[in-house]
Amino acid sequence: MKAFTTLNGVAAILDKANVDTDQIIPKQFLRKIERSGFGVHLFHDWRFLDDAGTKPNPEFILNQPRYQGANILLARDNFGCGSSREHAPWALEDYGFRSIIAPSYADIFYNNCFKNGMLPIVLPSEQVDELFKYVDSTPNAKLEIDLMSQVVKAGNGKSYSFDVDSFRKDCLYRGLDDIGLTLENEKSITSFEKQRRSKFRKCLKENKGK
Amino acid sequence: MFEKIWNDHLVTENSGSSIIYIDRHLIHEVTSPQAFESLRLTNRKVRRPEATFATMDHNVSTRSRDMDFADPISAIQMKTLIKNCKENKITLYDLTNPDQGIIHVIAPELGLTHPGMTIVCGDSHTSTHGAFGALAFGIGTSEVEHVLATQTLVQQKPKTMEIRVEGKLLPHVTPKDIVLAIIGKIGTDGATGFVIEFTGEAIRSLSMEGRMTVCNMSIEAGARAGFIAPDETTFNYIKGKDHAPKENFDMFVKKWASYVTDPGATFDKTIVLKAEDIPPMVTWGTSPGQVVGVIDVVPNPNSATDPTVKKSIEGALAYMGLQAGQKITDITLNKVFIGSCTNSRIEDLRIAASTVKGKKVSSKVTAIVVPGSGRVKRQAEAEGLDKIFVEAGFEWRNPGCSMCLAMNDDVLSPGDRCASTSNRNFEGRQGKGGRTHLVGPAMAAAAAIEGKFVDIRYWS
Numbered sequence: 079m080k081a082f083t084t085l086n087g088v089a090a091i092l093d094k095a096n097v098d099t100d101q102i103i104p105k106q107f108l109r110k111i112e113r114s115g116f117g118v119h120l121f122h123d124w125r126f127l128d129d130a131g132t133k134p135n136p137e138f139i140l141n142q143p144r145y146q147g148a149n150i151l152l153a154r155d156n157f158g159c160g161s162s163r164e165h166a167p168w169a170l171e172d173y174g175f176r177s178i179i180a181p182s183y184a185d186i187f188y189n190n191c192f193k194n195g196m197l198p199i200v201l202p203s204e205q206v207d208e209l210f211k212y213v214d215s216t217p218n219a220k221l222e223i224d225l226m227s228q229v230v231k232a233g234n235g236k237s238y239s240f241d242v243d244s245f246r247k248d249c250l251y252r253g254l255d256d257i258g259l260t261l262e263n264e265k266s267i268t269s270f271e272k273q274r275r276s277k278f279r280k281c282l283k284e285n286k287g288k
Numbered sequence: 289m290f291e292k293i294w295n296d297h298l299v300t301e302n303s304g305s306s307i308i309y310i311d312r313h314l315i316h317e318v319t320s321p322q323a324f325e326s327l328r329l330t331n332r333k334v335r336r337p338e339a340t341f342a343t344m345d346h347n348v349s350t351r352s353r354d355m356d357f358a359d360p361i362s363a364i365q366m367k368t369l370i371k372n373c374k375e376n377k378i379t380l381y382d383l384t385n386p387d388q389g390i391i392h393v394i395a396p397e398l399g400l401t402h403p404g405m406t407i408v409c410g411d412s413h414t415s416t417h418g419a420f421g422a423l424a425f426g427i428g429t430s431e432v433e434h435v436l437a438t439q440t441l442v443q444q445k446p447k448t449m450e451i452r453v454e455g456k457l458l459p460h461v462t463p464k465d466i467v468l469a470i471i472g473k474i475g476t477d478g479a480t481g482f483v484i485e486f487t488g489e490a491i492r493s494l495s496m497e498g499r500m501t502v503c504n505m506s507i508e509a510g511a512r513a514g515f516i517a518p519d520e521t522t523f524n525y526i527k528g529k530d531h532a533p534k535e536n537f538d539m540f541v542k543k544w545a546s547y548v549t550d551p552g553a554t555f556d557k558t559i560v561l562k563a564e565d566i567p568p569m570v571t572w573g574t575s576p577g578q579v580v581g582v583i584d585v586v587p588n589p590n591s592a593t594d595p596t597v598k599k600s601i602e603g604a605l606a607y608m609g610l611q612a613g614q615k616i617t618d619i620t621l622n623k624v625f626i627g628s629c630t631n632s633r634i635e636d637l638r639i640a641a642s643t644v645k646g647k648k649v650s651s652k653v654t655a656i657v658v659p660g661s662g663r664v665k666r667q668a669e670a671e672g673l674d675k676i677f678v679e680a681g682f683e684w685r686n687p688g689c690s691m692c693l694a695m696n697d698d699v700l701s702p703g704d705r706c707a708s709t710s711n712r713n714f715e716g717r718q719g720k721g722g723r724t725h726l727v728g729p730a731m732a733a734a735a736a737i738e739g740k741f742v743d744i745r746y747w748s
Contacts, residue, residue: 094603095596096476096575100714105695109347109361111321111368113429123716154596156477159510160714161693162412163319164428182477185446185512186412186426193430243444245305256430257332260438263300263307267440270299270309285539 080195081253090148098160117172158187319410323433350685389661389687399529403518403544418515419499453490463498464728468569480510490563573604588612623706624736627658628692631709643733649681650739
């Protein structure tokens with residue numbers, strides 16, 4: 079997994095609550111058996127006027143010239159709700175977003191981000207509001223994210239600290255492979271399985287003894 | 289109860305993150321191929337193939353059992369699942385298997401879902417299995433891979449929420465209405481970070497199928513999982529099922545019966561609803577929380593004080609082509625879909641069939657019934673329900689997810705308005721530009737006859 083240490087870049091804003099994973103990556107693009115190449119379909123139904131995705135919708139915010147090359151997405155409450163499809167973070171990451179800032183996320187989506195080297199940041203609504211206003215009113219607004227010190231710095235000098243679970247932070251910061259880490263506990267898993275089997279056998283014996 | 293299941297599956301704990309053992313892993317064609325591919329690339333093996341069961345449901349065509357009848361890319365996905373299951377010795381219910389169906393319909397009916405289990409699947413509606421008192425939740429593809437490789441998951445312990453539904457449901461009000469009323473009350477993120485335990489007389493008196501409908505949509509309230517403590521209803525349902533314990537069934541029941549919440553146990557949050565206050569519900573917007581009773585009207589955005597909520601209502605009304613103040617019973621429809629992991633079981637089909645028996649689908653409506661599994665289909669046909677539907681003008685299909693997410697050939701066209709027994713009314717969910725109203729099976733069936741919503745309580 080790609081490590082996430084600091085991120086400096088352009089933030090785009092998506093001023094809509096409850097953005098669901100069906101919007102992030104519509105189902106017609108889930109038929110692939112690969113993990114890559116979903117970025118071109120990100121927000122497809124909002125982003126394009128035609129089914130083939132050749133006519134960008136000029137009304138859609140990510141199509142505005144000022145947000146080209148954005149790598150941070152500012153969003154509203156309950157971002158990523160709905161389906162568990164990991165294609166949603168795959169599409170966001172493939173498009174170029176490495177971090178999202180929102181007041182809240184749906185659980186599965188939030189979790190899926192960390193598995194793909196992305197940092198979903200939770201900030202209180204008022205602070206997200208401030209960032210929305212700053213980005214909206216400032217041409218070339220930039221944000222800087224530092225995972226180690228858990229801080230978002232805006233180009234206007236304001237900074238915002240955020241919480242992140244220490245295990246997830248460590249995995250993300252070092253770009254660790256989750257499965258590899260769990261397999262370091264191979265012995266615990268095996269002994270857990272053994273213990274369960276012997277408990278079950280004991281139970282069976284007692285039951286037969288009745 | 290949650291604590292008991294959690295502690296029973298705790299392998300090890302480290303600074304707030306726990307390794308939790310997974311008893312049952314369910315997979316399907318859409319969210320598993322990348323997990324298997326990644327296992328191959330890292331040279332890892334499936335740890336316990338016998339703990340994983342597979343089916344194909346999301347992108348199968350409900351018109352044909354031929355994989356190639358679907359589009360070629362979907363066919364590749366299905367064939368990839370067959371190959372992955374074969375290579376890894378995983379039991380697969382494919383289109384040639386008479387018991388194929390929607391994963392959350394077939395696992396319980398095959399007896400794969402037991403109280404006290406941890407059950408995961410790369411599908412958010414895995415919460416369905418919580419109806420049996422299992423801790424069941426949806427996961428992403430990276431976690432599918434994690435479970436295949438390690439039979440465990442790294443989890444942060446969620447908070448607990450009790451949702452108590454007191455009293456008795458009124459006639460014609462169904463489990464779907466209960467869960468829609470709950471989501472309407474707490475919102476689509478009302479339970480984010482929580483596992484919900486549903487309690488109370490109205491929940492307790494539900495059949496297993498009704499409980500599955502309620503738990504199925506826990507995710508629509510944002511919950512990690514939703515469950516109901518097991519009881520005689522649960523044990524009677526499991527008894528005799530293919531994969532249910534046979535010889536030592538009583539011993540299992542004793543163990544299962546211990547998965548109850550001790551009296552006096554505390555929850556991080558409690559919500560109480562009165563069953564008699566719940567009418568038949570209809571969603572009017574583009575999120576399951578945008579829901580009202582059938583006797584109500586479409587809300588006015590100006591009544592919202594929060595600007596984000598106001599904007600959401602305005603956006604939903606524009607997408608749905610509805611006016612503030614419009615009566616729900618004045619909304620006309622041209623499509624009806626009865627199916628999905630929420631409402632495609634035999635009791636759902638019985639109630640829908642009894643609603644339409646001897647009547648005709650409106651000439652303005654195209655209506656389909658998609659049974660949740662091969663078993664549901666055969667049972668319905670044995671009871672003659674298929675004939676009732678077909679005589680009324682419904683299409684009678686083969687099992688699959690169908691128009692719930694429209695990854696297959698059952699898709700709404702732009703501007704279509706559909707009464708659907710599924711679980712999500714997101715923009716474009718059932719097809720780009722399609723408009724979805726979520727309802728229970730009797731409400732959907734009556735809407736097909738009338739071409740508009742009716743209050744099922746007073747309709748004949």
